[in-house]
Amino acid sequence: xxxxxxxxxxxxxxxxxxxxxxxxxxxxxxxxxxxxxxxxxxxxxxxxxxxxxxxxxxxxxxxxxxxxxxxxxxxxxxxxxxxxxxxxxxxxxxxxxxxxxxxxxxxx
Amino acid sequence: xxxxxxxxxxxxxxxxxxxxxxxxxxxxxxxxxxxxxxxxxxxxxxxxxxxxxxxxxxxxxxxxxxxxxxxxxxxxxxxxxxxxxxxxxxxxxxxxxxxxxxxxxxxxxxxxxxxxxxxxxxxxxxxxxxxxxxxxxxxxxxxxxxxxxxxxxxxxxxxxxxxxxxxxxxxxxxxxxxxxxxxxxxxxxxxxxxxxxxxxxxxxxxxxxxxxxxxxxxxxxxxxxxxxxxxxxxxxxxxxxxxxxxxxxxxxxxxxxxxxxxxxxxxxxxxxxxxxxxxxxxxxxxxxxxxxxxxxxxxxxxxxxxxxxxxxxxxxxxxxx
Numbered sequence: 090x091x092x093x094x095x096x097x098x099x100x101x102x103x104x105x106x107x108x109x110x111x112x113x114x115x116x117x118x119x120x121x122x123x124x125x126x127x128x129x130x131x132x133x134x135x136x137x138x139x140x141x142x143x144x145x146x147x148x149x150x151x152x153x154x155x156x157x158x159x160x161x162x163x164x165x166x167x168x169x170x171x172x173x174x175x176x177x178x179x180x181x182x183x184x185x186x187x188x189x190x191x192x193x194x195x196x197x
Numbered sequence: 198x199x200x201x202x203x204x205x206x207x208x209x210x211x212x213x214x215x216x217x218x219x220x221x222x223x224x225x226x227x228x229x230x231x232x233x234x235x236x237x238x239x240x241x242x243x244x245x246x247x248x249x250x251x252x253x254x255x256x257x258x259x260x261x262x263x264x265x266x267x268x269x270x271x272x273x274x275x276x277x278x279x280x281x282x283x284x285x286x287x288x289x290x291x292x293x294x295x296x297x298x299x300x301x302x303x304x305x306x307x308x309x310x311x312x313x314x315x316x317x318x319x320x321x322x323x324x325x326x327x328x329x330x331x332x333x334x335x336x337x338x339x340x341x342x343x344x345x346x347x348x349x350x351x352x353x354x355x356x357x358x359x360x361x362x363x364x365x366x367x368x369x370x371x372x373x374x375x376x377x378x379x380x381x382x383x384x385x386x387x388x389x390x391x392x393x394x395x396x397x398x399x400x401x402x403x404x405x406x407x408x409x410x411x412x413x414x415x416x417x418x419x420x421x422x423x424x425x426x427x428x429x430x431x432x433x434x435x436x437x438x439x440x441x442x443x444x445x446x447x448x449x450x451x452x453x454x455x456x457x458x459x460x461x462x463x464x465x466x467x468x469x470x471x472x473x474x475x476x477x478x479x480x481x482x483x484x485x486x487x488x489x490x491x492x493x494x495x496x497x498x499x500x501x502x503x504x505x506x507x508x509x510x511x512x513x514x515x516x517x518x
Contacts (some may be wrong), residue, residue, distance in 0.1 A: 091375055116226045132487035134230070136216050138223055142262040148204065148271050157225070 100140050102183060105176040110149060110155060112165040113144075115141060122146060141166060149175050219262055227252055293462075312388035322458045324397035376442040377430050392422070401427065403453030417441065417448040427454040 097187045099113075105164070107118045144150045149172030157163040216333070227248050249255075287291040310462065312420025314479035372385040401424055411419040431437055440451050 114225075116229045117221055119226070126304075133253040134226065135223065135253035136261070138219065138226075138258050139261040139265055140263045142219070143269075146204065146266060157229075161225055161228075162221070163225055164218070165496065 098179075099183070100136070101144060102176065102179045104137070104140055104144060105119040105149060105179070107174070108166055108168040109176070111175055112153070112155075114163040114165050116163075118166070125126075144172070148172075208510065214304040216479070217265060219259060223252075223255065223258065227255075274498075288476050322398060322456060334345060371445075374426075374430065374442060375446070377432075381430075383426060396457040399456030401456050402435065405453055409472065417450050418444075418453045420449045421453045421455060422451060423455055424457040424459065 090148060103122060104118055107113060107121050110121075113121070115137055119137055122130055139152070141152070145152055145166070150166045151169050152164045152166050154162055155165045222281060230248035230252065231241070231244045234247055235241060237479050239247065251260075285404065372383050373380055374383060375381075388406070390406045390408040398405075403421075405421060406419065422437070427433060432442070438453060441448050442451055443449070
């Protein structure tokens with residue numbers, strides 16, 4: 090765990106966000122996170138899998154086995170309606186939180 | 198939410214399978230990572246090392262993923278328990294009713310088990326119980342066993358078959374005991390003189406019947422008391438042997454007390470179970486000899502005892518009701 094660690098809870102949210110683009114496998118999700126954040130968010134890629142398990146157990150995403158682009162068996166995750174709802178509420182909460190933090194930090 | 202429960206159940210049932218699939222998923226990730234790094238110009242071994250570093254501890258992540266399911270399950274269990282407790286508090290009447298019906302159900306079951314255990318499974322507290330068997334008559338009309346037979350039938354049986362030993366007793370003879378307190382009626386049984394030689398229970402006091410010494414003409418009949426009767430009626434009197442008591446308004450001499458827990462062998466199909474008789478009287482008087490002798494107890498080899506009932510069925514042309 091280093092200083093580039095994510096805020097707690099944000100990994101789940103970002104995974105859900107990634108899946109709004111369609112079904113992705115774990116590696117693609119990690120790639121997407123890394124590229125979009127310009128390598129600032131160094132997700133220890135392995136911790137993605139516990140998160141995926143957690144999300145699937147909650148019924149927010151759904152995994153199905155399929156073939157990856159290089160013809161290997163991979164598990165593709167898809168957002169469920171419940172997951173979409175969670176993403177919306179999480180996003181709203183996140184906006185509220187970052188807005189509040191920003192207001193506090195700009196005070197001087 | 199049934200779907201949530203279905204999912205959870207599937208997770209639990211397919212634990213091993215899931216762990217394997219998760220591993221496959223993670224390995225695929227690593228391989229793709231290595232490929233990516235190699236395309237960027239790394240050698241394979243460097244790429245492998247870098248990918249591993251970035252991925253983190255493989256086994257740890259796998260454990261964390263598994264932990265997710267288990268933690269989830271535990272959390273839900275706690276939540277459900279709390280919910281149940283709240284519901285019970287809100288509806289104490291309904292909860293009491295539920296508890297009561299469950300308690301009654303459990304009570305009935307354990308009582309039935311108690312009876313079955315007592316009647317079917319517990320061996321008699323006698324010497325070598327596995328070699329003891331009982332014979333009873335079979336009803337021609339109804340085809341069921343456990344009927345009484347006449348004393349002559351018993352005599353015929355004894356002569357026709359060379360059992361090691363054989364005794365007979367008459368069940369359910371009421372006995373009014375009027376010494377040692379208020380007169381009271383007890384269930385007893387009357388038995389042939391060799392009864393205790395065949396059944397061989399333990400004795401708390403004194404001895405069983407002895408054909409050579411007991412039941413002589415002009416002497417009062419002899420009685421063996423049950424342990425329970427001895428304690429409740431005669432205050433566990435250690436000097437009871439030889440004492441004269443009044444039984445059915447006649448004098449009878451106590452010669453012994455059976456050990457605790459002994460019950461007279463009763464009819465049975467495979468094993469012998471007991472009925473809690475309180476007293477036994479010996480004397481085989483002609484007046485008793487004609488009528489319905491309930492059961493004959495016999496001692497033979499173990500194998501014989503096991504098949505006794507089957508055998509009794511075959512040899513009993515006259516011993517029907």
